[in-house]
Amino acid sequence: MPDQLVYAMEVTLNGLMAGVMYSLVALGFVLIFKASGIFNYAQGVLALFAALTLVGLQQGQVPFAHLINAVFGTDLHHFGWHLPAVVAIALTAGVMVLMAIAVEKLVLKHLVNQAPIILFMATIGLAYFLEGFGDVMWGADIKKLDVGLPQGISETIESVTADWFGYGFFIDNLDIVATVVAVALVTALTVFSQYSKQGRALRAVADDHQAALSVGISLRFIWVLVWSIAGFVALVAGIMWGTKSGVQFSLSLIALKALPVLMLGGFTSIPGAIVGGLIIGVGEKLFEFSIGPMIGGATENWFAYMLALLFLVFRPQGLFGERIIERV
Amino acid sequence: MKDMSEGYVTADGRQIGGVLMEMKNITLRFGGVVAIKDISFDIRDGEIRAIIGPNGAGKSSMLNVISGFYVPTEGEVWFKGVRRGPMKPYQVARLGVARTFQNIALFDGMTVLDNIMTGRLTRMKAGLLSQALWYGAAEREEIAHREKVERIIDFLEIQNIRKTPVGRLPYGLKKRVELARALAAEPKLLLLDEPMAGMNVEEKEDMSRFILDLNDEFGTTIVLIEHDMGVVMDLSDRVVVMDYGRKIGDGPPEEVRNNQDVIDAYLGVAHD
Numbered sequence: 001m002p003d004q005l006v007y008a009m010e011v012t013l014n015g016l017m018a019g020v021m022y023s024l025v026a027l028g029f030v031l032i033f034k035a036s037g038i039f040n041y042a043q044g045v046l047a048l049f050a051a052l053t054l055v056g057l058q059q060g061q062v063p064f065a066h067l068i069n070a071v072f073g074t075d076l077h078h079f080g081w082h083l084p085a086v087v088a089i090a091l092t093a094g095v096m097v098l099m100a101i102a103v104e105k106l107v108l109k110h111l112v113n114q115a116p117i118i119l120f121m122a123t124i125g126l127a128y129f130l131e132g133f134g135d136v137m138w139g140a141d142i143k144k145l146d147v148g149l150p151q152g153i154s155e156t157i158e159s160v161t162a163d164w165f166g167y168g169f170f171i172d173n174l175d176i177v178a179t180v181v182a183v184a185l186v187t188a189l190t191v192f193s194q195y196s197k198q199g200r201a202l203r204a205v206a207d208d209h210q211a212a213l214s215v216g217i218s219l220r221f222i223w224v225l226v227w228s229i230a231g232f233v234a235l236v237a238g239i240m241w242g243t244k245s246g247v248q249f250s251l252s253l254i255a256l257k258a259l260p261v262l263m264l265g266g267f268t269s270i271p272g273a274i275v276g277g278l279i280i281g282v283g284e285k286l287f288e289f290s291i292g293p294m295i296g297g298a299t300e301n302w303f304a305y306m307l308a309l310l311f312l313v314f315r316p317q318g319l320f321g322e323r324i325i326e327r328v
Numbered sequence: 329m330k331d332m333s334e335g336y337v338t339a340d341g342r343q344i345g346g347v348l349m350e351m352k353n354i355t356l357r358f359g360g361v362v363a364i365k366d367i368s369f370d371i372r373d374g375e376i377r378a379i380i381g382p383n384g385a386g387k388s389s390m391l392n393v394i395s396g397f398y399v400p401t402e403g404e405v406w407f408k409g410v411r412r413g414p415m416k417p418y419q420v421a422r423l424g425v426a427r428t429f430q431n432i433a434l435f436d437g438m439t440v441l442d443n444i445m446t447g448r449l450t451r452m453k454a455g456l457l458s459q460a461l462w463y464g465a466a467e468r469e470e471i472a473h474r475e476k477v478e479r480i481i482d483f484l485e486i487q488n489i490r491k492t493p494v495g496r497l498p499y500g501l502k503k504r505v506e507l508a509r510a511l512a513a514e515p516k517l518l519l520l521d522e523p524m525a526g527m528n529v530e531e532k533e534d535m536s537r538f539i540l541d542l543n544d545e546f547g548t549t550i551v552l553i554e555h556d557m558g559v560v561m562d563l564s565d566r567v568v569v570m571d572y573g574r575k576i577g578d579g580p581p582e583e584v585r586n587n588q589d590v591i592d593a594y595l596g597v598a599h600d
């Protein structure tokens with residue numbers, strides 16, 4: 001087999017796995033957009049906040065330590081415990097649910113029937129608030145997140161591919177785990193939305209608010225539910241990205257990676273988010289591999305957006321969206 | 329006027345019960361527009377009550393007040409002898425009030441079957457956790473609901489479109505599916521906003537038959553808005569007539585038809 005082809009295969013595989021991460025973030029956007037028509041600018045910050053909370057809880061950090069010390073002249077930092085990862089993750093999921101309830105009570109409830117742009121603005125406000133709140137609560141320093149996920153190059157894959165192709169693929173164990181987790185998450189979400197009472201209500205709200213009200217669905221309950229789920233998806237994304245590159249402000253920028261995915265996949269399609277993420281992941285890795293060296297590299301910064309723009313021109317409704325023709 | 333507090337017997341011999349719902353001095357304003365002006369009337373258990381009136385009279389607004397979509401500016405709503413506080417539509421629905429919409433509100437992305445299944449939501453018990461932990465019970469519940477829904481599908485003669493996405497159906501069938509979804513909730517009170525608008529004669533006849541049959545078989549109380557006077561005469565036991573937000577007539581169809589105010593309103597006699 002020619003070397004170039006084997007390299008391309010490795011790049012594609014890596015791209016698929018990077019794409020899974022993008023899909024995960026895009027999924028959070030789609031869930032909220034479908035159920036409430038809100039483009040949640042805060043989705044990336046949710047992931048950051050979830051990761052911060054997870055690290056803080058796991059390491060027994062005292063929340064608001066800086067603030068408390070400044071006001072009371074104390075010198076608190078740690079409770080002195082170290083929680084097992086599973087417990088910390090469960091607690092963080094609980095915190096994300098509380099946050100969903102707070103968002104509904106303090107923000108959304110007061111903005112019922114407002115124009116989408118107002119709601120969008122509210123989520124921008126929420127994003128900046130949460131970013132600052134996260135800083136005050138857990139401190140602004142870069143943190144290491146370790147919930148025991150395997151990291152480093154997978155030796156199994158390296159040796160197997162070496163046998164097959166005479167060249168060992170470098171695939172990160174973490175990427176493999178992320179892929180498995182993402183597939184499990186999407187499967188669970190699908191089963192939930194297809195077969196549970198709440199899932200059915202969720203689909204109903206996503207389809208038609210008036211009709212949903214008439215069959216006895218509480219919109220407010222559904223909002224808390226989708227924000228909880230989006231918070232949980234953000235937590236999963238936060239764990240993966242945080243493990244990979246540390247928990248710091250830049251983690252919230254993964255949301256920017258989700259935007260092109262949404263343009264590609266459409267804002268209301270869950271399969272769209274997944275396939276869109278994969279296309280962008282593979283596309284940007286292959287482009288960097290094949291064209292990058294000719295034009296000086298660093299194409300990954302802009303390739304996704306260029307691809308999405310091209311796509312918008314030819315298929316504005318996204319991959320799976322239906323073309324809407326205005327009735328006249 | 330004769331005392332009807334213990335109910336009455338209709339022209340076709342059906343026994344109508346006591347007051348199920350009572351609207352007392354309802355007024356509804358939208359900014360400067362007064363959609364409903366100090367209207368009172370009651371709805372008896374088991375009857376078919378029509379609301380008629382020219383365009384913009386406030387009929388849909390009244391239905392929206394009953395179903396909790398609009399909160400009246402003034403006045404009281406009594407249901408089963410209890411005064412109803414300000415309620416959200418989903419709370420009213422959970423009390424056993426189901427409705428259809430003048431402009432059809434269906435879940436276009438779902439199949440006919442799934443649409444009708446959402447009508448069962450108020451009747452589904454299983455919580456989030458128990459569904460996850462005890463799959464068997466959730467499955468049994470789902471099957472029981474499916475059986476109820478299949479009966480409604482048979483009743484409304486829509487077996488052949490069960491798996492069709494609702495968005496693709498013609499108008500007349502959409503109206504029928506919307507009725508099916510409302511029926512799936514096994515409502516005590518069913519509100520129909522122009523269930524026959526835009527239908528051809530044959531479809532209207534079908535719909536009329538369904539309404540009479542379901543009132544007869546399940547004893548469902550029905551409030552119905554309709555423009556076609558022939559249909560109103562055939563179906564309803566008592567009629568409320570609205571014009572410019574006011575009530576200008578209330579009684580059995582023959583009586584209302586001969587009321588001078590009603591005749592004037594329909595002939596467009598100038599209002600002073």
Ligand SMILES: Nc1ncnc2c1ncn2[C@@H]1O[C@H](COP(=O)(O)OP(=O)(O)OP(=O)(O)O)[C@@H](O)[C@H]1O
Binds near residue numbers: 358383430
């Ligand atoms: N949500 C609303 N906001 C503002 N005005 C409203 C609203 N709903 C109804 N109205 C006004 O209230 C009045 C009564 O409207 P309504 O829809 O109840 O009439 P209708 O009798 O159902 O008429 P039609 O036969 O055309 O359906 C109209 O002037 C209408 O413009």
Ligand SMILES: [Mg+2]
Binds near residue numbers: 387388430
């Ligand atoms: Mg109307």
